[in-house]
Amino acid sequence: MNTPIPFVLALLLGSAAALAGSHDLSPRQALPVYAQECAACHTAYPPALLPAASWQRVMARLDNHYGTDASLDAAQVQAIGQWLQSQAGTYKKVRSAPPQDRISLSDWFVREHRKVAPELWRHHSVRSPAQCSACHTQADQGRFGERELRLPVR
Amino acid sequence: MTPHHTLASLCLGLLMCTSALAADTHAAAQLQRFASEAGRAGQADAGRRFFVNKHGGEWACASCHGESPTQAGRHASTGKTLPTLAPAFNPKSLSETARIDKWFRRNCKDVLGRECQAGEKADVLAWLLSLQP
Numbered sequence: 553m554n555t556p557i558p559f560v561l562a563l564l565l566g567s568a569a570a571l572a573g574s575h576d577l578s579p580r581q582a583l584p585v586y587a588q589e590c591a592a593c594h595t596a597y598p599p600a601l602l603p604a605a606s607w608q609r610v611m612a613r614l615d616n617h618y619g620t621d622a623s624l625d626a627a628q629v630q631a632i633g634q635w636l637q638s639q640a641g642t643y644k645k646v647r648s649a650p651p652q653d654r655i656s657l658s659d660w661f662v663r664e665h666r667k668v669a670p671e672l673w674r675h676h677s678v679r680s681p682a683q684c685s686a687c688h689t690q691a692d693q694g695r696f697g698e699r700e701l702r703l704p705v706r
Numbered sequence: 707m708t709p710h711h712t713l714a715s716l717c718l719g720l721l722m723c724t725s726a727l728a729a730d731t732h733a734a735a736q737l738q739r740f741a742s743e744a745g746r747a748g749q750a751d752a753g754r755r756f757f758v759n760k761h762g763g764e765w766a767c768a769s770c771h772g773e774s775p776t777q778a779g780r781h782a783s784t785g786k787t788l789p790t791l792a793p794a795f796n797p798k799s800l801s802e803t804a805r806i807d808k809w810f811r812r813n814c815k816d817v818l819g820r821e822c823q824a825g826e827k828a829d830v831l832a833w834l835l836s837l838q839p
Contacts, residue, residue: 594784619783621812683785 577601578694583635585628591692593622595684597655598694599639603646606653607636618654656681677704729801733793736806737831743824753833756826761818767830770813776837792837800834 577598587596599607611633615623624632640646650658665681672678677686684691690700741748757767757775771779775791790796800806814822822830 592786593781594786619816621815623812678785680783680785682783686785 577696579639583632586632586635589624589628589632590622593620594682595691596694597684599636600641600643601646601655601658602641602653603649604637604640604642606649607633607640609649609653611636618652672703675704729798731801731803731806733800733831733835736800736803737828737835740824740828740831744828746825746828748825748828748830748832750829750833750836753829753831756829757833763817763819765817767813767817769817774837775834776839792834794835794838800831 577600578596579599582596590596602610610617611629614629615621645660646658650661655661661681673681675686677683684696687701687703688696689702690696737748757771758773760766760769765782768775769782770788771791776795778790779788780786781788789799791799793799793801810822810827814820814826
């Protein structure tokens with residue numbers, strides 16, 4: 553087998569973090585073009601929250617990205633796509649692609665948010681499950697632990 | 707020159723280079739560019755109407771940028787806060803040619819289902835430039 557060593561290391565580290573229950577999901581070094589382009593419209597979702605197959609489909613249809621045109625030039629698509637493939641989730645809960653490749657439709661996401669009241673989802677500071685940082689104050693740093701959780705004041 | 711001075715001027719130099727690289731234009735220059743492409747001046751009032759109109763679709767420009775883009779906007783589907791669009795209220799707005807072209811291309815397709823014409827862009831820029839504190 554010819555897998556590059558850094559890739560294997562990343563896989564091992566990723567699994568170790570998942571096993572340890574770590575909430576620090578983002579890679580230490582987020583790709584600058586990922587932060588610049590993707591996080592212009594939404595949370596810089598940790599790549600580990602979707603499997604590689606989902607990221608591949610997302611990057612292949614950016615001109616219709618969940619209802620909006622998010623097209624990028626070919627070099628950016630290539631750079632972000634490669635990075636997402638190398639950082640995609642490999643642990644058990646993201647092994648299979650969620651419906652529509654939406655993080656918020658993943659079984660684990662639905663399960664972990666099952667106690668969130670409908671009115672909290674409709675709160676003006678939330679409104680969309682994409683708006684992670686409305687409650688997860690360190691979402692942009694990839695930290696989703698209880699310690700960083702602040703529910704909006706009603 | 708002391709080492710401190712050298713370091714300080716180096717940092718200052720780098721800082722200036724970085725910002726020079728990021729900002730390569732300003733809104734008035736872009737208005738001129740689109741107006742000359744269209745062969746007519748941009749009209750602020752037409753720009754305002756264009757901006758708040760849904761053009762038969764689901765969204766207007768104002769759906770994300772707000773009807774008065776003198777303050778931060780909010781992405782209509784993700785809820786993410788967006789930088790203020792009117793340049794008098796946000797000097798970084800409309801200061802990079804590539805970003806202006808990219809966002810017009812994408813957002814016009816989202817709102818109108820097609821790319822915007824030069825005249826429409828001139829109108830919108832004329833309106834955005836007319837918004838003053």
